[in-house]
Amino acid sequence: MVSHAIEVKNLYKIFGPRGRDFVDQVKSGMGKGELNEKHGHVLGLQNINISMPAGGIMVVMGLSGSGKSTLIRHINRLIDPTSGEVLYDGVDVCKMNENDLREFRRHKTAMVFQKFALLPHRTVIENTIYGLEIQGVERGESEKRARGWIERVGLKGFENHYPNQLSGGMQQRVGLARALTNDADILLMDEAYSALDPLIRVDMQTVLLDLQKELKKTVVFITHDLDEALRLGDKIAILRDGRVVQQGTGQEIVLNPADGYITAFVKEVNRGRVINVETIMRPLDGEPQGIAIRTGTVLETAARQMTAASQTVGHIVDANGTPVGKLDLAAIISAMVTPTTHERRAA
Ligand SMILES: Nc1ncnc2c1ncn2[C@@H]1O[C@H](COP(=O)(O)OP(=O)(O)OP(=O)(O)O)[C@@H](O)[C@H]1O
Ligand SMILES: [Mg+2]
Incomplete structure (x- = not known):
């Protein structure tokens, strides 16, 4: 199968008639403001690398x-x-x-x-x-x-x-x-x-x-x-x-x-809809407890599944149904409300 991926590599765009003349200066650190002030050109994109x-x-x-x-x-x-x-x-x-x-x-x-x-x-x-x-x-x-x-x-x-x-x-x-x-x-x-x-x-x-x-x-x-x-x-x-x-x-x-x-x-993001269960699961010790939750499930959904099953513990299973970890409702709720390191630093 052909992959159809798009690879953007080292892409620069400088708007203006002599854009090419300034690429080297931009590459060695000239920013958008300086390029505009000194040469009247607009830095549209610099060193974009995206796969x-x-x-x-x-x-x-x-x-x-x-x-x-x-x-x-x-x-x-x-x-x-x-x-x-x-x-x-x-x-x-x-x-x-x-x-x-x-x-x-x-x-x-x-x-x-x-x-x-x-x-x-x-x-x-x-x-x-x-x-x-x-x-x-x-x-x-x-x-x-x-x-x-x-x-x-x-x-x-x-x-x-x-x-x-x-x-x-x-x-x-x-x-x-x-x-x-x-x-x-x-x-x-x-x-x-x-x-x-x-x-x-x-x-x-x-x-x-x-x-x-x-x-x-x-x-x-x-x-x-x-x-x-x-x-x-x-x-x-x-x-x-x-x-x-x-x-x-x-x-x-x-x-x-x-x-x-x-x-x-x-x-402002709702973490419960972004973070997956495998991010916060802990290693299994002993038999899997509680309900099975698939890898890739976001925390909010996992919390709902546990609540619906009247359980406070669960184990994570991969696509083959193999248990790979465990977690409990308290850990889910705490991860949903805990800020990231950056936010804590900023606070
Ligand atoms: N044809 C052009 N000539 C000169 N400068 C341009 C040209 N097109 C875009 N720019 C400048 O390049 C920069 C990036 O513009 P662009 O339109 O890609 O932004 P954007 O992220 O799509 O913004 P928006 O959310 O408003 O659509 C801006 O500084 C813009 O003024
Ligand atoms: Mg736009």
Whole structure:
């Protein structure tokens, strides 16, 4: 099987006519402020190294202006790097010739936008097949594919509606159906859900997670919202001033924030939904006691399972059912409310 991972290596982007001239200075430590003051150039990205999981959801977070859009736009080369590489299946997207790049964009990548970017005078079905039309796919075939995806995103019956007859959440579903109809391996979602009402946003997250279980696209998802990042991200990278401050799983970041900036980001997080039982389990001594809880279960769910079973102790089992550790309700509750070392230091 081909891996479809995206590897970003030593990527720098300096906006301005002479960006290349300043790469060395940035590499030897010139920051965003200094570059702007001395040379009037904007440091968009510096030394980005991220390995984006094949068939997984890579979330990119950061404050406004931290470089999220600049990064995602390098992946289908809407932006050319000043230096560095973006590898897909081992091929550097930044070195593709015009033809290969066109093919790559059309067949391998699809974008989902915050503003939906639907064509107002086209119906749902016509919007959905737009990409296939451009590819010259025969109408009967493209319509069949589009109808399938429209149904999958929950819009069956709305095929002939126009965008202005749909709510924001429904329009975003059309955007998703359109992206999926293209059958691309990579989905690029730049704040795709940020304009949606909170409840609809959670619905759309569920739609994406459900589809993803089966589709296993390589998704790059940008968000400002930590809850969204933790729910969706197999891996999360946090940017600040064009630099990666921390990357890892949600659990790694919440348990070990790299600095005060990240600590501030993760402070409000519900730990019970992020930390897994194996993080706090203790070694088994003797026979397993209480109910069996699967590895990968988050603390909140484990606490519910114990309470429902009227138990205060449990043991952890791996995917094969082999007991690998034990824990009790008191330990779970304490881990759910205990701050990380950084937070304790800051307090
Ligand atoms: N074409 C451009 N020319 C000059 N500077 C740019 C250009 N595009 C982006 N920038 C600058 O690069 C930096 C990163 O911008 P970017 O749009 O990637 O941030 P972002 O994290 O997506 O922010 P937001 O959350 O507001 O969308 C900012 O300082 C921005 O002003
Ligand atoms: Mg942006």
